[in-house]
Amino acid sequence: MTAPARAGLARPFLRLRVAGYAFFLPFFVVFLVAVVAPLAYAIYLSFFQERMIGGTVFAGLANYTRAIGDALFGAGLARVALFLVVQVPIMLLLALGCALAIDSGRLRWPSLFRITIFMPYAVPAVVAALMWGYMYGDQFGLVGQIGDALGVTAPDPLSHSWMLTSIANMVTWEYVGYNMIILYAALRAIPEELYEAAEMDGAGAIRIAWSIKLPALRPALIVATVFSVIGSFQLFNEPNILQKIAPAVITTSYTPNMYAYNLAFNGQQINYSAAVAVVLGLVTVVVAYVVQIITARREKTL
Amino acid sequence: MKSLPSRRGAMTAGVAAALSLALAACGGGSGGGATSAPAASAEPSKSAAVQDALSKPAELTFWTWVTGIEKTVARFQAKYPNIKINVVNAGQSADQYTKLQTAIKAGSGAPDVAQIEYFALPQFALSKQVVNLSEYGAAALKDKFAASAWNQVAVNGGVYGIPQDTGPMAMFYRKDIFDKLKLEPPKTWAEFTEAAKKIKADNPDNFITSIDPGDAGGVDSLIWQAGGKPFKTSGDSNVSVTLDSDPGVKQWVGTFNTLLSEKLVDPQPGWTDEWWKAMDAGKYAVWMTGAWAPNGIMNSIPKTKGKWAVAPMPQYDAAKPMNAENGGSSVAVIPQSKNIPAAVAFAEWLNSDPEAVKSLNEEAGLFPATKVLLDDPAFRDASVEFFGGQKINQVLSDASAAVAPGWQYLPFQVYANSIFKDTVGQAIDGGGDLAAALKTWQDRITTFGTEQGFTLSNGG
Numbered sequence: 001m002t003a004p005a006r007a008g009l010a011r012p013f014l015r016l017r018v019a020g021y022a023f024f025l026p027f028f029v030v031f032l033v034a035v036v037a038p039l040a041y042a043i044y045l046s047f048f049q050e051r052m053i054g055g056t057v058f059a060g061l062a063n064y065t066r067a068i069g070d071a072l073f074g075a076g077l078a079r080v081a082l083f084l085v086v087q088v089p090i091m092l093l094l095a096l097g098c099a100l101a102i103d104s105g106r107l108r109w110p111s112l113f114r115i116t117i118f119m120p121y122a123v124p125a126v127v128a129a130l131m132w133g134y135m136y137g138d139q140f141g142l143v144g145q146i147g148d149a150l151g152v153t154a155p156d157p158l159s160h161s162w163m164l165t166s167i168a169n170m171v172t173w174e175y176v177g178y179n180m181i182i183l184y185a186a187l188r189a190i191p192e193e194l195y196e197a198a199e200m201d202g203a204g205a206i207r208i209a210w211s212i213k214l215p216a217l218r219p220a221l222i223v224a225t226v227f228s229v230i231g232s233f234q235l236f237n238e239p240n241i242l243q244k245i246a247p248a249v250i251t252t253s254y255t256p257n258m259y260a261y262n263l264a265f266n267g268q269q270i271n272y273s274a275a276v277a278v279v280l281g282l283v284t285v286v287v288a289y290v291v292q293i294i295t296a297r298r299e300k301t302l
Numbered sequence: 303m304k305s306l307p308s309r310r311g312a313m314t315a316g317v318a319a320a321l322s323l324a325l326a327a328c329g330g331g332s333g334g335g336a337t338s339a340p341a342a343s344a345e346p347s348k349s350a351a352v353q354d355a356l357s358k359p360a361e362l363t364f365w366t367w368v369t370g371i372e373k374t375v376a377r378f379q380a381k382y383p384n385i386k387i388n389v390v391n392a393g394q395s396a397d398q399y400t401k402l403q404t405a406i407k408a409g410s411g412a413p414d415v416a417q418i419e420y421f422a423l424p425q426f427a428l429s430k431q432v433v434n435l436s437e438y439g440a441a442a443l444k445d446k447f448a449a450s451a452w453n454q455v456a457v458n459g460g461v462y463g464i465p466q467d468t469g470p471m472a473m474f475y476r477k478d479i480f481d482k483l484k485l486e487p488p489k490t491w492a493e494f495t496e497a498a499k500k501i502k503a504d505n506p507d508n509f510i511t512s513i514d515p516g517d518a519g520g521v522d523s524l525i526w527q528a529g530g531k532p533f534k535t536s537g538d539s540n541v542s543v544t545l546d547s548d549p550g551v552k553q554w555v556g557t558f559n560t561l562l563s564e565k566l567v568d569p570q571p572g573w574t575d576e577w578w579k580a581m582d583a584g585k586y587a588v589w590m591t592g593a594w595a596p597n598g599i600m601n602s603i604p605k606t607k608g609k610w611a612v613a614p615m616p617q618y619d620a621a622k623p624m625n626a627e628n629g630g631s632s633v634a635v636i637p638q639s640k641n642i643p644a645a646v647a648f649a650e651w652l653n654s655d656p657e658a659v660k661s662l663n664e665e666a667g668l669f670p671a672t673k674v675l676l677d678d679p680a681f682r683d684a685s686v687e688f689f690g691g692q693k694i695n696q697v698l699s700d701a702s703a704a705v706a707p708g709w710q711y712l713p714f715q716v717y718a719n720s721i722f723k724d725t726v727g728q729a730i731d732g733g734g735d736l737a738a739a740l741k742t743w744q745d746r747i748t749t750f751g752t753e754q755g756f757t758l759s760n761g762g
Contacts, residue, residue: 049753051753051754051755052428052429052713052714052754052755052756053538053539053754053755053756054755130575133574133575133576134575137575137576137579139576139579139580139585140575140576140579140580140583141575141576243516244516244571244574245571245574245576246571247514247515247516247517247571247723247727248515248516248569248723248727248728248730248731248732249731251723251724251728252720252721252723252724253724262720262721265396265400266396266400266716266717266720267714267717267720267750268403268714268717268754269753
């Protein structure tokens with residue numbers, strides 16, 4: 001008597017579980033193959049040293065101790081940290097402003113506005129390289145032409161002192177739209193009733209933005225901030241593009257990622273490069289986590 | 303730069319302008335066991351297999367970034383229809399080497415035949431990533447090639463590639479600017495410095511030439527042209543780097559420290575849009591580079607037609623003229639190939655058959671490595687309209703014959719070149735002392751080489 005009952009209970013349960021795994025499996029397989037396996041392999045590689053003469057030897061933690069004391073790596077980390085502290089707040093504030101503007105319903109062609117701001121995100125790197133190469137040219141480029149027209153010597157955006165600003169400008173141009181979409185999606189999720197209630201209480205547009213929209217945006221802002229922190233540490237594409245037109249300013253160790261890339265592919269130092277990448281990954285995780293804790297705690301106190 | 307990949311590849315066809323930004327460091331040529339003739343240890347059976355290969359069916363993959371080379375390959379196909387060649391552009395210079403090394407390490411996916419610049423060849427030869435062609439009888443081709451080309455594929459007693467094109471250095475100059483200022487093309491570096499001052503005095507925005515802080519290959523060639531031999535490899539693992547003490551390096555430092563500190567040459571990366579516009583506008587009166595340059599000039603700045611001329615490089619000692627190579631590639635065979643004899647036969651035909659080398663020159667814009675063209679009156683005496691009717695190939699062929707023997711590249715020149723911009727490039731760009739910067743470069747090269755298991759020395 002009891003047995004059939006048990007079976008009756010178990011079957012749908014089992015079916016549910018199988019269905020759950022079936023949905024999960026395709027993602028999990030791709031995740032294993034594309035993320036976990038390469039990561040594990042990189043960590044494995046980082047414990048060896050392969051030489052052009054003498055083959056491969058086990059190196060223990062030697063690559064890690066070297067990475068931690070590596071001045072070139074450290075300078076690159078400091079550079080992207082400075083970049084992060086300055087560029088990320090500017091970019092997120094701009095994205096926030098754009099998202100609030102679209103959501104306010106007061107723009108004339110909101111979808112055109114949205115597409116235009118988002119478009120740079122879809123521009124291929126090669127096109128961006130040609131475009132910025134032209135714009136940043138201080139003699140025959142746009143900057144030079146503007147300088148000539150105004151009769152002044154324009155600052156060289158590709159010089160040592162301006163380069164990080166120029167890169168920040170490119171990254172901001174590229175990612176404001178992307179972050180705007182994240183924030184705008186969160187704004188759309190706010191229930192209408194809240195606005196109605198606020199209006200009945202006599203709140204104006206600014207008050208609504210401050211008291212309803214901003215608090216509701218907090219989780220999305222945290223996500224956007226964490227993404228931007230990770231993006232800053234991974235900085236590669238933009239400086240790599242500009243390296244061709246400013247080789248003396250953007251050295252091979254300008255950012256940690258560029259350093260790892262050059263070690264691996266020009267220097268054949270795949271093992272040390274893997275160690276640098278692992279350390280960079282750990283630093284990124286720690287910083288992103290700290291940023292998240294700080295923002296989340298602030299949320300609690302409010 | 304990049305990587306500046308061989309500029310030679312870059313200059314061809316109309317794509318040059320569009321690609322110009324994407325180009326990184328230019329490559330120099332590469333050399334190994336230089337003057338010594340490779341031990342011709344050809345194995346008779348292998349040489350015979352190469353002879354037979356052309357009549358048997360085969361399919362070969364060929365990695366190259368030379369624009370227009372499909373036309374030469376098509377001629378091969380017409381002649382030997384049994385062999386099918388797949389031409390693949392796997393990126394330029396360092397980009398291609400990365401892919402090639404990855405495929406070789408992975409054990410599959412590498413081509414049968416690949417273009418490799420001279421400066422990178424010792425690296426591939428040392429790690430046995432390319433076939434020693436002397437086992438297949440390639441040493442017999444030696445006399446068909448200019449010595450300066452053959453010396454660069456003869457590495458450590460073997461033959462690791464068939465020379466495809468060369469870049470003997472020459473001074474391309476704007477005749478209109480020189481005429482206007484009543485200047486003669488400088489014969490010595492002292493005259494060069496004087497001319498630079500006059501050009502600067504005429505218009506402070508103009509320079510006699512530019513120098514690329516990211517282009518190790520360009521500076522390597524200028525040091526070579528000064529008689530320098532700062533890199534030497536002996537045996538499999540002994541490397542000497544003497545960038546701080548080599549007399550040729552010191553000659554170059556003396557001249558260029560003056561030129562840079564007095565702001566007589568412009569530290570500007572080459573091959574960018576900005577740079578071509580400057581060339582177009584006459585901001586630079588001279589371009590000292592490999593003999594492959596005319597195609598790049600014609601395609602990128604066609605409006606300067608008739609304004610150019612070419613002269614030999616300025617000399618340190620006019621009584622003992624010396625020249626160098628800049629850029630140029632060989633074609634190598636990859637051990638992974640399933641049909642090495644056919645691959646060798648194709649590489650040999652492509653670069654030594656008279657029909658092929660003529661096509662490479664005329665249809666792909668390469669400056670020849672073969673004597674059959676370099677000594678051909680029809681080639682030498684052709685008047686080039688773009689250069690105001692000058693017989694430029696006479697100057698360039700003679701430049702090839704004047705190349706100083708004995709230059710070698712490091713067995714890890716790709717990496718050494720990549721960190722040039724971090725060291726010497728800083729001094730070029732910022733007006734620092736070149737000698738100190740070369741020492742920094744030497745130190746980083748020495749550290750790297752030691753880590754890689756080589757025995758490094760910085761003397762003699």
